[in-house]
Amino acid sequence: MNYPILEKRLLAENIWSMTVEAPRVARSARPGQFVIVRAGETGERIPLTVADYDAERGSVTIVIQTIGVSTRKICTLEVGEALTDFAGPLGHPSEFVLHPDAAEGRRYLFIAGGVGTAPVYPQVKWLHEHGVRADVIIGAKTRDMLIYTDEMRAVADTLHIATDDGSAGFHGLVTQLLEQLVAQGEHYDEVVAIGPMIMMKFVAATTRKYGLKTTVSLNALMVDGTGMCGACRVTVGGRTRFTCVDGPEFDAHEVDFDEAMRRQAMYRSEEQRRAAIEAERAAGHVCRIGLSNR
Amino acid sequence: MANYRNIPRVPVREQDPVQRAANFEEVCYGYDADEALTEASRCLHCKNPRCVAACPVNIRIPDFIAALHDGDTARAAAIIGEDSSLPSVCGRVCPQETQCEGSCVLGIKGEPVAIGKLERYVGDWQLEHGAECVRTAPRNGRRVAVVGSGPAGLACASDLAKMGYGVKVFEALHKVGGVLVYGIPEFRLPKERIVAREIDAVKALGVEFETDVIVGRTVTVDSLLDEEGFDAVFIGSGAGLPRFMGIAGENFNGVVSANEFLTRTNLMHAYDPTYDTPIYVGRRVVVVGGGNVAMDAVRTAKRLGAEAAIVYRRSEKELPARAEEVHHARMEGIEFRMLTNPVEVLGDDKGWVRGIRCVEMELGEPDASGRRSPVAKAGSEFDMACDVVVMALGTSPNPLLAATTAGLETDRRGCISADAEGATTREGVFAGGDAVTGAATVILAMGAGRKAAKAIDTYLKNKR
Numbered sequence: 225m226n227y228p229i230l231e232k233r234l235l236a237e238n239i240w241s242m243t244v245e246a247p248r249v250a251r252s253a254r255p256g257q258f259v260i261v262r263a264g265e266t267g268e269r270i271p272l273t274v275a276d277y278d279a280e281r282g283s284v285t286i287v288i289q290t291i292g293v294s295t296r297k298i299c300t301l302e303v304g305e306a307l308t309d310f311a312g313p314l315g316h317p318s319e320f321v322l323h324p325d326a327a328e329g330r331r332y333l334f335i336a337g338g339v340g341t342a343p344v345y346p347q348v349k350w351l352h353e354h355g356v357r358a359d360v361i362i363g364a365k366t367r368d369m370l371i372y373t374d375e376m377r378a379v380a381d382t383l384h385i386a387t388d389d390g391s392a393g394f395h396g397l398v399t400q401l402l403e404q405l406v407a408q409g410e411h412y413d414e415v416v417a418i419g420p421m422i423m424m425k426f427v428a429a430t431t432r433k434y435g436l437k438t439t440v441s442l443n444a445l446m447v448d449g450t451g452m453c454g455a456c457r458v459t460v461g462g463r464t465r466f467t468c469v470d471g472p473e474f475d476a477h478e479v480d481f482d483e484a485m486r487r488q489a490m491y492r493s494e495e496q497r498r499a500a501i502e503a504e505r506a507a508g509h510v511c512r513i514g515l516s517n518r
Numbered sequence: 519m520a521n522y523r524n525i526p527r528v529p530v531r532e533q534d535p536v537q538r539a540a541n542f543e544e545v546c547y548g549y550d551a552d553e554a555l556t557e558a559s560r561c562l563h564c565k566n567p568r569c570v571a572a573c574p575v576n577i578r579i580p581d582f583i584a585a586l587h588d589g590d591t592a593r594a595a596a597i598i599g600e601d602s603s604l605p606s607v608c609g610r611v612c613p614q615e616t617q618c619e620g621s622c623v624l625g626i627k628g629e630p631v632a633i634g635k636l637e638r639y640v641g642d643w644q645l646e647h648g649a650e651c652v653r654t655a656p657r658n659g660r661r662v663a664v665v666g667s668g669p670a671g672l673a674c675a676s677d678l679a680k681m682g683y684g685v686k687v688f689e690a691l692h693k694v695g696g697v698l699v700y701g702i703p704e705f706r707l708p709k710e711r712i713v714a715r716e717i718d719a720v721k722a723l724g725v726e727f728e729t730d731v732i733v734g735r736t737v738t739v740d741s742l743l744d745e746e747g748f749d750a751v752f753i754g755s756g757a758g759l760p761r762f763m764g765i766a767g768e769n770f771n772g773v774v775s776a777n778e779f780l781t782r783t784n785l786m787h788a789y790d791p792t793y794d795t796p797i798y799v800g801r802r803v804v805v806v807g808g809g810n811v812a813m814d815a816v817r818t819a820k821r822l823g824a825e826a827a828i829v830y831r832r833s834e835k836e837l838p839a840r841a842e843e844v845h846h847a848r849m850e851g852i853e854f855r856m857l858t859n860p861v862e863v864l865g866d867d868k869g870w871v872r873g874i875r876c877v878e879m880e881l882g883e884p885d886a887s888g889r890r891s892p893v894a895k896a897g898s899e900f901d902m903a904c905d906v907v908v909m910a911l912g913t914s915p916n917p918l919l920a921a922t923t924a925g926l927e928t929d930r931r932g933c934i935s936a937d938a939e940g941a942t943t944r945e946g947v948f949a950g951g952d953a954v955t956g957a958a959t960v961i962l963a964m965g966a967g968r969k970a971a972k973a974i975d976t977y978l979k980n981k982r
Contacts, residue, residue: 248736262692268786268794269692294794309692311730447786447795450690450732451916452700452758453778457769464762464769469918483769486869490771491796 227310230283232303235371236364238290239339240299241275246310247282249274255346256318256441256473259286260449262309263301268294271446273343273418273472274313275372284310287342287371314449315472318347318416319439324354330413332358333405334380335398335427337419338365341372343441344418345379352379359405359412360384363398363419367391398423399430406434414439417476421488425481438476442467445490458484527629528557535849539820542704542789545846546610549632554639558587561631564623569633572621575965577601579618579633586640595644598637603673603720604964606645606712609638611702611810612961613840645715654723655682660978663688663748665733665919668696669960670754670951672720673967674974678752679723681975686748688731693785696756697952698960700785701777703814705821706843709784734918739926739947749981750946750974753934754967755919757952761911763806767863768909772800772871776807776815776910783818799824800905804874806860807910808832813843815908816852824906827853829860831879831892855902857881859894863907873903915953923947931956940970941977948974 231243249259258273276285290296301307320327332351336344341362351358360380364370365388377383385393386401394401402415415438417427424440431438444456444467456467461478465471531547532538538545549557561583569579578597585594598605614620614634622630661684664671672695675685693699698713707713721727731737733755742748760775762768779797782788786795803819805812808830819826828847830837833856837844848854857879864873878898881890920928925944927935933956940948950966952958 248731252736266787266793268796297794309730311690311692311732311736313735314732447778447781448691448700450758451918452760453781454760454762454775455778457762459769464764469916483869486771487769491798 226306226308228306229301229303231285232301235287236369239287239369239371240290241285241287241342242298242301243276243283243285244307244310245282246284249310249312250277250282250284251279253277253284253313254317254321255350256321256343257313257315258343258449258472259284259310259312259314260446261286261298261307261311263294263298263307265308267297267308269309269447269449270294270298271314271443271449271468273340273441273443274346275342276346276349285342287339289339311449315468316470318350318473320347320356321350327351327354327356330356331411332356333402333410333412333415334358334360335363335402335415335417335419335423336360336372336376337363337398337417337423338369339371340419340423340441340443341370341376344416345372345375347416348376349379357381359410361386361398361401363387363401363423365389397426399426402427402430412436415476416440416473421481421485424476424479425485428476428479428481432477439473440476440479441472442474442479442484443472443488444468444484445488455490457487525556525560527560527632528553530632530635532846535846535851538705539817539850540823542821544708545705548642549635549639554586554636555589557632557636558583560624561587562623568621568623569618569631572617573601574617574959574961575601575968577618577637582640583631583633583636586636591640591643592647594640598640599644601968602637602961602964603676603968604669604716604960605637605641606716607641607669607698607707608961608964609634609636609641610707610712611959612637613959615841617961642712645712645719654680657684658682660684660749661686661747662974662978663742663746663751665739665751665753666690666696666755666951666953667694667717667727668698668754668756668951668963670756670953670963670967670970671696671752672717673964674752674754674950674971675725675967676720676723677968677971678974679720679725681971683975683978685724686726686728688733688737689727689729690732690755691785692729694727694729696754700781701811701814703780703784703818705817706814732918734922739919739923739944743946749978750948752940752967752970752974753919753942753947753949753953754951754963755916755953756963757913757915757933757957759914759916760909761913762909763860763911765860765862767865767871770863770865770869770871772798772905773863773907773909776805776811776908777913779815779908780811780818783822789822797822798906800871801825802904803827803906803908804829804902804904805908805910806830806874807912808837808839809910809912810839810843811912812908812910813839813847815910817843817847817850819906819908820850820852825853827855827902827904829855829858829874829876829902831857831859832889833857833881836889857892859892860907861899864901871905871907873901874907875899875901913952913957915956919953938969939973940966941973946977948977 951963
């Protein structure tokens with residue numbers, strides 16, 4: 225199958241937004257779900273959360289940060305070219321989508337970090353369309369790394385910005401801003417945090433103090449994304465779960481983040497090795513010490 | 519022909535064990551025309567052929583062997599084709615020693631006829647000569663959706679297409695073939711030369727394939743019936759969910775399911791540096807389990823450059839893997855630790871596997887399966903050093919389809935409930951293969967797919 229790229233936009237350094245023609249996925253996607261994407265016949269299957277979808281147009285938007293060979297490969301594709309595979313939607317939709325009645329009258333706080341801001345958007349949008357109040361904190365290292373601020377402002381009750389260096393909004397970490405909001409007397413019924421694993425871990429630790437229900441969306445390693453491989457195993461409440469079919473969203477206070485972070489790094493050295501080979505190859509260098517053919 | 523019975527079974531040529539343990543080329547070369555002819559002459563053509571009864575799809579074995587012996591390979595292919603749609607595959611992966619060959623009269627005093635190798639020869643000849651005599655009925659205007667492109671789905675789809683149905687197969691992965699593509703390794707079942715061509719033959723019947731469709735998520739059984747205009751659905755989605763042991767340390771980095779290990783290698787070509795998917799092998803790999811999947815995983819690990827060992831809790835006699843696979847593995851230098859059961863995976867201070875703690879077992883009373891159940895010997899704990907542990911403990915069906923299809927019942931193991939013909943508890947929905955039986959064999963799945971095709975035909979004719 226082929227999935228043409230309809231739009232492509234650079235959101236921040238190394239962060240791209242792509243809108244892809246995938247009518248079946250667009251029709252079935254719900255907030256909280258993800259897709260598996262592959263570029264080229266030799267490409268890796270990469271799980272990416274859905275940032276937006278338009279059933280009528282038959283398109284789905286994904287946001288990708290170039291962190292390795294495969295994500296870079298996806299991002300080199302231009303409008304008019306096509307992704308080789310775009311399978312989904314996978315995983316369960318967010319709980320409030322499955323049980324909209326339970327969300328009524330509640331007040332949500334979303335905490336979005338880095339590229340994790342993208343999958344927060346369809347959730348806030350959905351709540352907004354269903355008349356549920358949701359505030360959003362978007363966190364980034366610095367002003368230039370902030371994404372989706374305009375889109376989010378349009379659907380969030382209140383949008384807060386936090387940057388590590390203070391170049392925009394609150395000067396500090398999202399957890400510090402969260403503490404400040406609570407100290408100011410803001411009341412939330414539920415927190416949803418999506419971002420780097422380390423951020424989600426500290427959000428969970430912070431909200432635990434307040435006894436505040438918190439949901440996280442895990443970006444575990446996956447091969448098939450349909451429950452077949454178990455690469456995405458995560459310990460939740462002392463039980464092993466598969467992120468792809470049991471998640472990707474879990475109760476943050478039950479997740480073993482240290483294990484999840486360790487497992488996420490499983491192939492990092494292997495990826496770096498391949499990236500180095502790729503760079504060498506691109507530079508026209510032929511490896512003579514056997515790195516390229518183990 | 520009675521004179522020929524003293525001819526010994528024609529040995530099959532194989533790739534040298536030392537060489538093949540370092541590559542992914544096919545291990546067994548199969549028979550050439552002369553070898554096939556000689557082996558075919560050994561068949562006694564029994565009046566009551568026990569081999570036919572022992573074949574899960576009752577291929578007319580003596581008849582195809584007779585045709586082969588007469589030099590009419592095309593007729594041999596046509597005879598097999600009446601009952602099997604994947605002879606090149608089944609000739610390679612069927613457990614013949616417990617089925618057709620296991621009941622061959624010649625096997626009582628000597629070596630049985632090499633039925634599997636002859637089937638493989640005929641299947642490969644057919645792929646080579648494109649000689650399948652396709653007699654397709656005129657299109658009857660009715661459409662059937664098939665979920666899953668593994669052995670069950672392929673068999674069901676090709677039979678329905680031959681009967682005149684419009685058939686579309688939906689596959690969740692990016693490549694068609696199911697377990698033939700993601701599970702069984704290249705060195706046992708070549709993907710381009712055999713699997714892709716068997717699938718091409720199904721396509722030639724007019725069957726359409728759509729990849730990247732996860733039925734239950736991308737579409738549902740209901741949307742296929744109600745919105746996409748299919749008149750019936752066949753579910754052949756297999757048993758893809760891996761089991762783990764539930765022991766301590768199982769989530770350390772370096773513990774993987776056999777499904778993951780094999781999918782990275784087979785489907786994603788991680789052994790080929792031109793592909794992007796990584797695989798971590800380390801220096802020493804321990805594979806836990808004794809089935810065919812365990813043998814595939816351990817031999818794959820060896821080919822990826824690791825020292826590789828099997829750990830199995832029963833004795834060699836109980837190994838569920840095919841004798842041929844165990845034999846091949848031994849020749850390739852695989853270590854076998856029988857009557858050994860892991861109790862804990864050991865990790866280093868960074869959370870990576872450094873070994874596996876096992877206990878020695880002894881065989882006690884026979885259990886429900888008739889096999890003597892293993893019992894741990896007190897105080898027999900010992901550690902094996904390794905970097906990777908592969909869990910090959912079996913698989914169960916994915917609950918997604920049952921969870922998203924109203925009225926589709928499953929049993930307590932999560933297998934879809936279906937009658938002998940494949941009819942499920944939901945009208946118009948049929949199922950077969952591992953999705954119904956739990957993990958079994960290619961030939962049983964294929965047989966179930968064909969039975970369901972007949973049942974679907976009957977159902978749709980009555981509905982008319």
